[in-house]
Amino acid sequence: MNSYIQLIxxxxxxxxxxxxxxxxxxxNIICIGKNILIKFIINILFINIMALFYIMVLEKLNKxxxxxxxxxxxxxxxxxISVKKKPTLPLYIGP
Numbered sequence: 001m002n003s004y005i006q007l008i009x010x011x012x013x014x015x016x017x018x019x020x021x022x023x024x025x026x027x028n029i030i031c032i033g034k035n036i037l038i039k040f041i042i043n044i045l046f047i048n049i050m051a052l053f054y055i056m057v058l059e060k061l062n063k064x065x066x067x068x069x070x071x072x073x074x075x076x077x078x079x080x081i082s083v084k085k086k087p088t089l090p091l092y093i094g095p
Contacts, residue, residue, distance in 0.1 A: 005062050012061065013070040016054060017077025023050070 027046050031039045054074075058064050 001062050001065065009058065009061050009067075009070055010073050012057060013073035014077040016057075017074040017079075018081045020050060020074070021078050021081045 023046070027042065031042055034042070055064060055066075058066060058070075
């Protein structure tokens with residue numbers, strides 16, 4: 001794998017970490033006030049869909065090779081945006 005493809009994969013991994021942050025916030029908003037079984041199912045589906053999407057994009061970029069620094073860049077993107085944004089969930093007002 002040449003350095004150009006690695007750079008593209010690193011940038012994609014970083015942006016994927018940022019995307020996971022926002023999608024995780026959305027997932028948490030959806031799960032507010034739900035039954036614990038429904039929360040569990042929604043979270044398992046969310047994790048599986050995100051992992052499948054990441055592997056599919058990496059398959060297109062570099063034949064599906066996952067390096068440890070790709071995972072580190074996902075974590076770096078997630079942590080940097082979470083420190084910058086300070087996530088807050090909206091107040092849930094029941095029926």
